[in-house]
Amino acid sequence: MNSKAFKFCAAALLCLAAQARAAGDTVAVLSSASGAYMEAFSAFQAAHGGSIEYFDASREKPVIPPGTRTVVAFGTKAASQAYPDSLDLVYCMAPGFFLDGQARAGKTIKISMRSSPDLLFPKLLQMQPSLKRLWIFWTSPGYATFPEDYGAAGARLELSVKVVKVESAEDLPGLLRKALGKADALWLPPDPLLISPETLMILKEFSWSNGIPLYAATKGLAREGACAAIGISFTECGSAAAAAVRDLQAGTALPGVIFTEKLEITLNASAARHCGLQFPSKILREASYLFP
Structure with missing residues (x-):
């Protein structure tokens, strides 16, 4: 050798x-x-x-x-x-x-x-160019910094972000009624204390019946009725x-x-139709999953 x-x-x-x-x-x-x-x-x-x-x-x-x-x-x-x-x-x-x-x-x-708001918000704006007012719902104590962190990120994009704490599932319908005329879209973080079959049904029915897109952070929620999910794959x-x-x-x-920079996008065509949302071709090309 x-x-x-x-x-x-x-x-x-x-x-x-x-x-x-x-x-x-x-x-x-x-x-x-x-x-x-x-x-x-x-x-x-x-x-x-x-x-x-x-x-x-x-x-x-x-x-x-x-x-x-x-x-x-x-x-x-x-x-x-x-x-x-x-x-x-x-x-x-x-x-x-x-x-x-x-x-x-x-x-x-x-x-x-969850994706960084500096990555999440630009994607939401690509999906919904008319988006000016975003409401975010949360329950878990770990998300207590949402108002400051996400509000600042939204301001940099001229996006108004309202962060709403949900104390219990019983409070959710009333909080959603307050969003009528004041929110262009809703977003849910991966919050196990907020998301349940009951709250997901309430959110889906509100979104579809009022034409207000619901976005989430996990593929499973897009499958169950959110217009889209932007998040991190397993x-x-x-x-x-x-x-x-x-x-x-x-x-x-x-x-x-x-926060990882590689995002997974999941789309739900039925939910988008109920909300009058048409995904741009760029988003369709980037999507990993498209539910009918």
Whole structure:
């Protein structure tokens, strides 16, 4: 073997060894080892570049092995487990759930399932160029900063944003009546305390009967009657979590909440017709899913 070939092989072995160490430093905890959580974990593992040990929090309490540096949690049940606070924790697929990073010695990074308003609002304006007044409904305490964050982002685009807290499902019809004549569209964050079969039916009927488009953050809500959903796919959540782990291990400073830039667009043609909304060809080309 000549000198150049030897150096190449040595470099390759060092790279593989580094990947193996990184994989061994990291464990995953899934709220359930099935469905969307497994989809996101599979994407995480592929992007991470090595086999990752995982625990199913629906079946067992995770016992973090010695030598672990980073835990990656998929879902609220997984994220809410008691982990040693010296470990770095990356968590995703936990809408409306926030951990206090100041209470932990290790880094605490959330991969958000909602898109940044600076990415969301331009897409909504492309879908609905006449949009001037947007109402946002929320319930989970983690969204308490919505008025400031989303109001400021809307102002930069001359979009009036009203953020409305829904205390209970019984309050929703009255709040929606107040939107008549004052809202051009409604948007729902991925808020598990707000979204239920009951509230979704109320929102859909209001939207369709009054011709006010309803937008959401998840594909499932577009399937159930929202005109469109703009959000983060489960696969993208996993890939973003892998990128965060790599950055942490490289010593890169990260914000407490990461918004990914790759958005998934889902459209519902029936809902759009009820609201008199016609999607531009550019949006149709960008959409990942179009429900009839």
